[in-house]
Amino acid sequence: MLIELWDTRSTAAPLGADWSLAMTSYERIAAELADIAGQGEAVRIILDDGLPSPEADA
Numbered sequence: 001m002l003i004e005l006w007d008t009r010s011t012a013a014p015l016g017a018d019w020s021l022a023m024t025s026y027e028r029i030a031a032e033l034a035d036i037a038g039q040g041e042a043v044r045i046i047l048d049d050g051l052p053s054p055e056a057d058a
Contacts, residue, residue: 001029002026002029002030005022005025005026005029006022006026008022009022009023009026024047025047028045028047029045032044032045
């Protein structure tokens with residue numbers, strides 16, 4: 001998936017919708033993977049920019 005995002009980000013028209021989505025997704029995934037310190041850790045990557053759940057406000 002990261003390779004496809006990288007390719008899209010490299011070939012899509014800058015500032016276009018495909019480029020923007022690929023750029024955002026790639027950077028978020030890469031940032032989460034860079035923080036992994038050991039083997040066997042579960043990785044949870046959330047790509048949802050929606051409204052926070054009501055529980056988050058409490």
